[in-house]
Amino acid sequence: MISSWLASCVMGSKLELLSVSDTHPEDITCLATDAGQAYTAYGNIIKAYARGQQAVHIYKGHEKNIHLLLSFGEHLISVDEASNLKIWDKETEETYLDVEFDNSAFQISCVLHPTTYLNKILLGSRQGSLQLWNIKRNALIHTFEGWGSPIRVLEQAPAVDVIAVGLENGKIFVHNIKYDETLVSFQLDWGPVTSIAFRTDGEPMMATGSTVGHIAIWNLEERKLQAQMRDAHAGSVTGMAFFRGEPILITNSPDNQLKVWVFDQSDGSGRLLRRRCGHSAPPSRILFYGNDGRNIISAGQDSSLKSFSTFHESLNRDFGQAYANKKSGKRLKNKLERHKLGTITALACESSKKSDWDSIVACHQGSSLVTTWDYTRCTMGKYKICPPELEDDLAAQATAVDVTSCGNFVVIGWNTGHVKLYNIQSGIYRGNYGKDKGTAHSGPVRGVAVDGLNQVAMTTSSDQKVKFWHFREKKLLQEVDVQCPVSQMKLHRESSMVALAMDNFSIYIIDIELRRIVRKYQGHQNVVSDMAFSSDARWLVSASMDCSVRTWDLPTSKMVDCFLVDAAVTSLCISPTNAYLATTHVDDLGIYLWSNRTLYSHVSLRPLPSDYEPTVILMPGACLDTKDEGPSPNLENDLATLEFQSPEQISAELITLSLLPNSRWQSLTNLDLIKTRNKPKEPLKVPKSAPFFLPVVSGLEPSLDVQKETKSSKVRKVAVAGSLNLASELCQLLLESAQKEDRTYEAVLEYMTKLNPSATDTEIRSLDPIGGGSHIAMAIFMKALIDWLQSNQSFEIVQAYISLFLKIHGDEISRTSELVELLESLLGEQEKSWQRLQGQFNQTMCLINYMKSAVLS
Structure with a gap:
């Protein structure tokens, strides 16, 4: 969710993630920002973040959980659930003012600083009244009687002295606080008012949000409802704001979506410009798509299918929600829920033919329909597969599905015991596994799989049987009695290994070639929720509702790793490159990535004893807080000049080189040979140099004496005595x-x-x-x-x-x-x-x- 575990900063123009803060130990309850810092509250603690990343201040003093924050000049205002109002000095972290209110008389529900009102704040209450306070003199200036309903929202209007008040009974009042008179009022028919925003581009429009996800646009001059934006969000519209001077509205909601609307429609309503969204309900199944390990296909309990990129968030894709009759659903927008399919319970994909036809197949809870999805176009596929004999059976439900490695066929199992083969490209029925077109099993089918060469199909059920079928001829080859009902099945095609999760919490490994059980693992204390093979089939990672995640080494048949998490894992998958493990958890909207440490460091994978007690580890996040201590006052300056310095010696067991050029040390032992080799063959001769003034021979005709050598002083090399010592x-x-x-x-x-x-x-x-x-x-x-x-x-x-x-x-x-x-x-x-x-x-x-x-x- 946008206001949950991590505080993030998003750029409005493209909704790109700019920065992520440190992890909070609890959920964030409220946010506030100013020009330099962002403030978050969790529990009874407030943190101030510089540039949205590092906590630079921590404010402690509240006894109850904080639910309101307001940045007010050099001060920060906070209100807890006991209506204890504190005003903090942002730099010194000291309390400037502390005012206590009685919840029975005045329970603070919202706080606002009216524009141009120096040192004054406006407080709204659950009793329906308003109070204007001067925080410098700690004095109550005026009390507004209110309108007899709890106040949910206070918002400053573009006009001075005018504010908008949203009540729990759905009424909105535009009130002048200078003269204490109401200018205009509206009635919202969708329940309590959750948010209010004013346009500042010259249009007299006001937008209000509701608890059902609808947005109403009000014309302040004509005092009427201008437009409605129904189903803008799947949950309550908890926040909205217009960009200054632009007809652009940004909204958020607990449905895990951040949307940007542009108001360019003739009726005054807004159209969706861009959005950033995740699942509005916890994911139920995840799979890595393709062989590069960069994309995760995620199916949520909201019946939606999404693709998340492990490389960059801009590559995320949304396939939309699954509908039984999509065309009629578009015509009847108010009846979309009637056509929406249930939660995706089983998922299979194959990327070899993704450019030609649908490559993803999904089963839905409470439905016999099996939907196909197009990864290239990011939409639902052409076909909704369902046998004619099961269309009218309300109890029939598709429970297992698998796509062949060639990408042409899909094998589907139902809770009625039927197992059928279909062509994905055309949606045509291609055969039935079972005698005389009957059922393949006497109980609900829990798993289906096809080997890599399309030779053998495997099915399993709650009837304690694992059956091997000839893929094309549909005849039974062999069946194996596992003496226990099977809950799910996972196949590793390259190694021909099949993992079975049993109802007695154990795990069996079956070899397709031998068609017998080759491994048995026991250790989970609750239902096994999901399993995944590593790409080389050396490890099997399993998760259980006992909150444990265990890694089993297949060659040695031993458990080599085990740890506990706070929330039980509902689904997991391993990337084809073995670089990541992705997990989803109970009541959690996120997908968590775990890095494989064995790829970049030495990890001793020794077998763990049977009585090994696993420890609870922290969930992955942007970063982890090891201490909840306040940072130094100069942390912001330190961060700007912080540079990494490599240590002189990483470990005492490792060697460190001098980093000098090789010529400085490689030739030390061969200097004599190098000097001998470079010595000239003949000694250098000093050339005869003619003097500048040549001697002249005296006579009648003066001539130059070229044969006479010039006398030059010879330089003698004298060794200084005593210098050798x-x-x-x-x-x-x-x-x-x-x-x-x-x-x-x-x-x-x-x-x-x-x-x-x-x-x-x-x-x-x-x-x-x-x-x-x-x-x-x-x-x-x-x-x-x-x-x-x-x-x-x-x-x-x-x-x-x-x-x-x-x-x-x-x-x-x-x-x-x-x-x-x-x-x-x-x-x-x-x-x-x-x-x-x-x-x-x-x-x-x-x-x-x-x-x-x-x-x-």
């Missing part, structure tokens, strides 16, 4: 890290990852005593390597450092006993790290090989 920067960092109390070597690793391969080679060589280092520096470096291995960080570059260090200083380490002991510790840590990593590799490879073999087989 200075410790390198790596040695200094190692010594500083060893002197710290925590003895962490993060600074050393951070410094080394910034060096290029040549600089890294130079720094590691400088650890040798000959290169300016010491045995102490080498020992500290080995301890640093052990510490890095234990942390599992920068795994690949640490391995490169170990390889280079041992290659350069292997001889020196072997001559020092202290370094040999550290080397043994390093070797042990290295083997431990690699064994853990290799075990994870082996486990992953085994899983991949298993999945490949399952796909190929």
Whole structure:
């Protein structure tokens, strides 16, 4: 429903969902909005939501359930069932004013802030009177005597000082509160007035809603009823509002529909522009349609059929309601209920021929008719199938149906024991299962199914028999006595497995090829409401009226999962991709999707003991509240700047790479070879450079002395004495890290990852005593390597450092006993790290090989 479990924000132009709030622990009783926030009340608690998603304020203080909310400037007004009126400061969450009323004298039923009335609110009561209050002075300004009937609705008119008052006896008064006089009154003949709205586009029209779902349009200038919009909703019109300056009305109702009407008709009535709807009664049966797992066919107790998309809500479709005589139903709108069929009790579909003819077939409660539905056009199909001998039998009822895998035939079973075959394309009768065109069973048929090759048809009944028939010849092949009445049957065509739900709450699995019972499951404590196979037929998920959902592993014949829900599951189905489990529940209008965790995480599916006690889990929703605590005052600013930061280490058992380029660590152990390979074959010769001023030979005719070489000062490479004995920067960092109390070597690793391969080679060589280092520096470096291995960080570059260090200083380490002991510790840590990593590799490879073999087989 629109005002139930979740508070949602919908865009009016296209009725697209914009945002969904956090889950409320109870049903939402009332809503209020302002320019920045939305306010919801459940029980005696009020929550304020920023951008319709996160709760930024929580207001607590009422002792009774809240049923009225009004946003009033910087304050929020709330009224509970005991008529205790509280005014809250929106930012501080403190109570600004608290006024208590006596329900016997003045029980508050509605609240309104009249336009231009500063600091004043108008209260309506169940006693029929009105009171005008100044909330700043906490003073009663005026009391209106009323009209002798409980006030249901107060609505501000476009004119100042004028309000509309809707009463429980159906009367509407347009009243001037400044002079306390009634301007015009109307009488609604459909019961109490539930909502009022005024047009603001220049037309003097007022719309009122009723409890029966009708909408009346009143002309305020001519003071008459302008038009009627009957059956606008299937339930009470609880809310309506005109868009400012536009002839567009939006309405909602407990029938789970949000409708937009445009007033462009000549008689002044509105026509339906767009709507967003769900089932007005809880769904009875659901099925995944097609092989992509994106669409769910849902049949509701309101006799309607709908398609819900798991990909995007804009792809939802409405097939309408099922009528026995649709054409006459259109002509006689006031007699639609006479032609409407009952709740859909059985449903079957096949998408292979959906573009050619009807692909969905449904059975209805209390009717022998079987209806067909066109998925492509989203309407009822051409045919309503019913055998001639059952048309006049009022007790006959279609109870089971199945569509063949080719999409051409439908097998139907009735409670009279008849099982018949029809062609979907033409609706022509194709045969009867039973001797001499009689009944196939002696009791009501509970299930029918056809294998994937259209070779064998299976039927079951309350007569404790499961019969196998030749599909085309209609002759009985074999029957199996299951020693208990069967309540329903589910077939998995690819594996030729049939699941039977028994009246003794147990489940049997029958192999079609062997035609015998191969599995028996017991554990449910009440009637099994529905069952579903996984796409690979490894699991069978069953639900019962004991509020439990159990998963059975067919190969091992064990129960691997079980949990409880608050409301019993009435129907369930598994997507063809095994990604989702869809469920419907008792007295719930929604369809819940459960995600298969085994597709993206490791789940240990161990057999559960027979005395396993399942726990109640929360129903799926947009998000789950783990704590009912108020958020921080700066939550709105925090949300705007919140960014996800990946942790440095996800798990201590996993390794983390350094994310450095491969060239930074792959060539460390081969630097000598790379330098030798890149060394030029001949030494570079310095070219002779002519001086800018060439020397001149003295003589009668001056000439240039080209043979004389210029004298240039030769640069001598002089090594500074004492510089070889200075410790390198790596040695200094190692010594500083060893002197710290925590003895962490993060600074050393951070410094080394910034060096290029040549600089890294130079720094590691400088650890040798000959290169300016010491045995102490080498020992500290080995301890640093052990510490890095234990942390599992920068795994690949640490391995490169170990390889280079041992290659350069292997001889020196072997001559020092202290370094040999550290080397043994390093070797042990290295083997431990690699064994853990290799075990994870082996486990992953085994899983991949298993999945490949399952796909190929």
